[in-house]
Amino acid sequence: MVTVRDILRRAVEEGRKKLLEHEAYAVAEAYGLPVPRYGLARDADEAARLSKEIGFPVVLKIVSPDITHKSDVGGVILDIRSEEDAKKAFTKIMDNVKRYAPKARIAGVLVQEMVPSDVExxxxxxxxxxxxxxxxxxxxxxxxxxxxxxxxxxxxxxxxxxxxxxxxxxxxxxxxxxxxxxxxxxxxxxxxx
CATH class of the missing domain: 3.30.470.20 (ATP-grasp fold, B domain)
Structure with missing residues (x-):
């Protein structure tokens, strides 16, 4: 099991000053804070599987230490309601990032429970x-x-x-x-x- 110390150590070793979103969720969970259900997908099939496990609707978001504003590079797709749509969304996000941030290092795509909210x-x-x-x-x-x-x-x-x-x-x-x-x-x- 990965510990908070492991997550923080890895970020420091990689020269990062910010945690990736899935890392921040893991730290929050370790301290008892509620977080949406999530998983990190490395390919379209995994995005579909995680979406089904989490339950629809879901949101997919690019995970990269080089991309702070995911929306600016087409790295977020909301309200995904099927495994097929999850596969398409994964591919579209990866294509968008290759186009708008071609040098960005990619850790994967976060598949996250869609949490209804009008104020973040x-x-x-x-x-x-x-x-x-x-x-x-x-x-x-x-x-x-x-x-x-x-x-x-x-x-x-x-x-x-x-x-x-x-x-x-x-x-x-x-x-x-x-x-x-x-x-x-x-x-x-x-x-x-």
């Missing part, structure tokens, strides 16, 4: 050379880069710090519930931070 958030960690470990919270997906609406705190954080991080982003009103949308589970977000 991001929680991240980094080590600042002066301040030490920092935690980040904000809207996720494409919004993290476009809006740059994130908050930071020195780690470790208290529950009060976590709540302040959540409340200080400009998009907090969306998390509270806006225009008839239900509020998000702020307590769960605090726990994750």
């Amino acid at each position: 958030v991001i929680v991240g960690a980094t080590r600042d050379p002066i301040f030490g470990p920092l935690l980040m919270f904000g809207l996720g997906g494409i919004f993290v880069e476009v809006l740059k609406d994130v908050s930071f705190r020195l780690a470790p954080v208290t529950p009060i710090d976590a709540e302040e991080m959540i409340r200080e982003i400009r998009a907090y009103k969306i998390l509270e519930g806006y225009r008839g949308k239900p509020p998000r589970d702020i307590e769960a977000l605090k726990d994750i931070i």
Whole structure:
């Protein structure tokens, strides 16, 4: 069984400062955080098999240490509902990446349970050379880069710090519930931070 230490050691040995998505899920699972069902496919047949095991619908995403924004290279296909569609999606993603990021190293394609959500958030960690470990919270997906609406705190954080991080982003009103949308589970977000 691969341990968190193994995952982190491998990333360091490869000179990476970020975990690949399936690695981040494995670390989150090791610490008891819920993650969508997932698997890493290295070919179209494996993508189909994993899709069936996970249960439809699924999403397929390119996994590469060289590609940060998967959507920009056609590396994400949503709402896949059959094994045949999973095979086609795998092939299309690989073709897209060869076209738009031909030098990218490819670890495989993540096959992931499609989680219904209209609001994505991001929680991240980094080590600042002066301040030490920092935690980040904000809207996720494409919004993290476009809006740059994130908050930071020195780690470790208290529950009060976590709540302040959540409340200080400009998009907090969306998390509270806006225009008839239900509020998000702020307590769960605090726990994750």
